[in-house]
Amino acid sequence: MHPAPNFLYGTAWKEDRTAALTELALRVGFRGVDTANQRRHYHEAGVGEGLAAANRAGIATRADLFLQTKFTYQRGQDHRLPYDPSASLPTQVAQSLASSLEHLATDYVDSFVLHGPSSSYEWTGADAEVWEAMRKERDAGRTRLLGVSNVSLPHLEQMESAHSELPAFVQNRCFARMGWDREVRSFCNEHKITYQGFSLLTANPEVVQHPPLIALAAQMKATPAQLIFSFARAVGILPLTGTSSAEHMQQDLASLDLTLPPELVRAVETMAG
Numbered sequence: 704m705h706p707a708p709n710f711l712y713g714t715a716w717k718e719d720r721t722a723a724l725t726e727l728a729l730r731v732g733f734r735g736v737d738t739a740n741q742r743r744h745y746h747e748a749g750v751g752e753g754l755a756a757a758n759r760a761g762i763a764t765r766a767d768l769f770l771q772t773k774f775t776y777q778r779g780q781d782h783r784l785p786y787d788p789s790a791s792l793p794t795q796v797a798q799s800l801a802s803s804l805e806h807l808a809t810d811y812v813d814s815f816v817l818h819g820p821s822s823s824y825e826w827t828g829a830d831a832e833v834w835e836a837m838r839k840e841r842d843a844g845r846t847r848l849l850g851v852s853n854v855s856l857p858h859l860e861q862m863e864s865a866h867s868e869l870p871a872f873v874q875n876r877c878f879a880r881m882g883w884d885r886e887v888r889s890f891c892n893e894h895k896i897t898y899q900g901f902s903l904l905t906a907n908p909e910v911v912q913h914p915p916l917i918a919l920a921a922q923m924k925a926t927p928a929q930l931i932f933s934f935a936r937a938v939g940i941l942p943l944t945g946t947s948s949a950e951h952m953q954q955d956l957a958s959l960d961l962t963l964p965p966e967l968v969r970a971v972e973t974m975a976g
């Protein structure tokens with residue numbers, strides 16, 4: 704069983720390159736892999752093929768890995784559904800995870816995430832029903848941990864006030880202009896929830912291209928992307944990267960060895976908002 708990883712390799716939008724890129728990411732050194740049973744954006748079976756190839760090549764076995772997948776409501780899917788849309792939500796959750804385990808050729812994942820609540824405004828009855836079904840999957844041993852994605856502070860506060868079990872992970876797009884999702888991160892800190900941040904580079908061009916940040920990176924003999932990932936970890940964010948480049952994979956992992964002075968961490972945290 705793998706402990707929580709320090710970086711997650713994201714497998715979205717890779718289509719027929721998914722298997723090769725997943726294998727490459729493991730070869731380069733990633734041990735955490737993020738996917739979803741949402742064929743519209745992910746090719747989960749391709750992730751499974753990549754894991755199998757890495758296993759055969761002696762790079763990593765199942766026990767070395769942290770695998771995370773997601774349940775996606777029909778609204779977020781195309782016609783390639785991993786469940787019967789006429790079944791109840793709890794049945795859809797069970798069918799989706801069973802299909803993920805088949806794709807990944809494993810009998811458990813490390814984290815099972817609700818891809819997004821059914822409403823942007825509130826934690827609905829449907830979400831509560833899905834969450835309860837996800838808890839049952841966890842209790843049956845088909846996932847070690849649970850998470851929620853694309854959530855706001857009100858979603859989390861509503862979960863808390865309804866006395867729902869809180870997630871082990873929150874996975875959000877992290878906008879620098881929102882203080883890098885300051886409010887949600889602070890709720891996560893208070894409740895010992897690990898915050899996973901995605902689109903750290905693509906959502907924040909104003910920071911990545913900010914001349915002072917570029918100059919600082921050069922001074923540290925690092926790239927702006929490395930500085931952002933290193934900053935993320937310094938403020939407690941578990942970063943995702945979806946790079947398709949071997950060189951960027953290496954650079955992203957190498958950012959784990961960079962230590963930023965505290966005043967620089969504070970400066971980046973407030974650079975855009």
Ligand SMILES: NC(=O)c1ccc[n+]([C@@H]2O[C@H](COP(=O)([O-])OP(=O)(O)OC[C@H]3O[C@@H](n4cnc5c(N)ncnc54)[C@H](OP(=O)(O)O)[C@@H]3O)[C@@H](O)[C@H]2O)c1
Pocket residue numbers: 712713714715716737738818852853874900901902903904905926928929943944945946947948951952954955
């Ligand atoms: N929960 C959700 O709703 C949700 C939504 C979106 C994404 N995700 C997850 O998050 C993962 C990552 O998505 P993302 O939006 O953060 O990234 P991404 O868009 O998949 O990739 C990052 C982009 O930045 C570029 N880049 C340039 N330098 C880089 C460097 N040093 N390291 C990394 N990228 C560099 C990459 O180009 P190169 O390929 O040329 O490096 C790529 O175009 C996804 O694969 C998915 O697993 C989850």
